[in-house]
Amino acid sequence: MNTTQDAPPAKAGSSLGETIRTVVYALLIALLVRSFLVEPFNIPSGSMIPTLQVGDYLFVWKPAYGYSRFSFPFSPDLFSGRIPDIEPHRGDVAVFRYTHDTSVDYIKRIVGLPGDHIQVRDGELYINNVLVPRKDDGDYVAVDEQRHELAGRLFTETLPGSGGHGPVVHQILRLTDDGEQNHTPDYLVPPGYFFAMGDDRDDSADSRFMNELGYVPMENLVGKAMFIFFSYDARHPVWEFWYWPSEVRWSRIGTWVH
Template structure:
C-alpha cells in the first residue's frame, strides 16, 4: 500500500541542460577547462587544468635535462606537422567534453555563461605562471650569438642553464623579480663550469664563459697557457679545426685540450701563438668573485679584459646544447662540454 504525503524533492537546483553544440564551441574556442565548467564538472576542470600544465612542464624539463632530444625523428615529425597536431588535440579535447556532457550535469555557481571569460583568463594565467616559475627556478634557455666559446658552444647554439646549482639571486630568478639580497642556498661554482651570468659592466647583457679561477687564487696567462697560483694547467694540442661554419675562420685553427687541476677537460681554440691576450699580468680573484675565460682564446672578451664576475651576477650553469638555429650539429659537442677524469 502506497504511503501518502508529498513526493520527495531534490535539494539540488535544476540546471538547464547544456547542448552539445554550445559545449563544443566553448570547449574548442575557449578551452576544455571552460567547457567543463560550463557543464558543471568543476573537479574534472581542475584535473584537466593540472594535466595541461603538467604535460608541457614535463616536456620542458625533459628537453632541457636531455631526456628528450630535439634531434629525434619523433620531435622533428611533430614540429613539421605542428598546426595539424594542435588542431587534432583541440578537436579531441572538445569531443571529450561533449561526451562527458551526455552524463549528469550538476548545477554550480561557475556553470553560468558569465564564467567563460574568467575561466579562459584563469587557464592561461595558471599556464603562464607555472611556465615563468619553471624558467626562473629550474631551467632557462639562452641563445649564443657569438663564437667566443667555440669549439664547444658556437654561434647559433641554444643552451639550457640550470638555476639551482649556485642558489638563487636577483638575476638568476629572472623573469621573476624578487627583492633578494645576496643569494639563497648559495653554492660555489666548480672550476671548469660553464656559467651564464650578467655582464658586470652592463647587467642588461647575458654572457656565457668558463670558470677558471676561484676566490683568492692568482690567475695568469703565459704564452697562451693558463697558470693557477703559478702552476700551469695541462694543455695538449689535439689537432686543427677546419670547418669554417664552426670556427668562423677561413683558415685552420689550432685545437688544444686543456685539463684543469680538478680533472675537468675541454677543447680550446688558438688562432695564433702570439695573441694579444696570450700573456697577461697576474690577476688575484676577489672574495665572492670568479675569473672566467672563453674557450676561443683569441676571440673572447673575458676576465682578462674586464675583470672578475661577482657571485651575485650568476644566473645558472650550462647543462647542454639543445638546438642550433643554423642547423649545425650539436649533440656530440653537448656531450663534450665538461668532461671530468
C-alpha cells in the first residue's frame, strides 16, 4: 500500500500576499532612491538649449547640495534650510523649485553665488565687473517646445570657478543683442541665494527678471543634473508609432551634463 502523501497545494492567499509584499518593498526602495539619491526629470522647454534639448530625460543627483524639504515627495514641512548645507558651484546645472510656486521644478545654470555682482551689458555677461570670456562657434538653429525654429549663434563661455573648482566651459545660444535680458542692472546676490540663467540666453525666464524668477533661495535646490538617460524628438504625433525609432536621439543617451 502506498503511504506517501501528496504535499498540500499552495494557498492562493499566501501567493498573493508574497506578491503584494514584493511590490510594496519595490515601491519603498524606489521611494528611498528617489528621495535620497537620484530622481529623473524631463526637459519641457528650450531655455537650456544647446546644453539640454526639449525631450531630454536626465537623472539629478540629490545629495549634491544636501537635503531640504523640497528633496522629498510632497515637500513635507519638517524642517527649514538644508542638511547638510552644501553650497553649489558656479556653473552647475541645477534643478530647483520655482520661487513663485514651489510645486514647479526649474532647471537652469547657476552663474552667481552669494556676494557676486551679476550684470549683462550689450548681451555680454559680467561677473564681479569682469567680462566672462566667450568664443564664437558659428550659426545654430534651435527648435523650441512649440517646434519653432530659432536662428542664432553658438558661443563657448567660460565661467569662473568657485569653491576650489576650476572654470566651467559650456555652450550658450544667442538670438539677439536687444531686449531687457541683454541690458540689466547690476545685481548683487544676497546671502542664502543664487542667481540662475538659461543657456538659451534670449529665451529664458530666469534671475535677470526679478518679477519672474529673481534670486533663488538655496533651500529651493533639488539636485545637480548628472546625465541624459533618454532623449526623444517628438516631431510626429504619438500615434504614428512607425516614427518612434527615428525620433530617439541615440547620440545624446548617456551623455553627461556640463
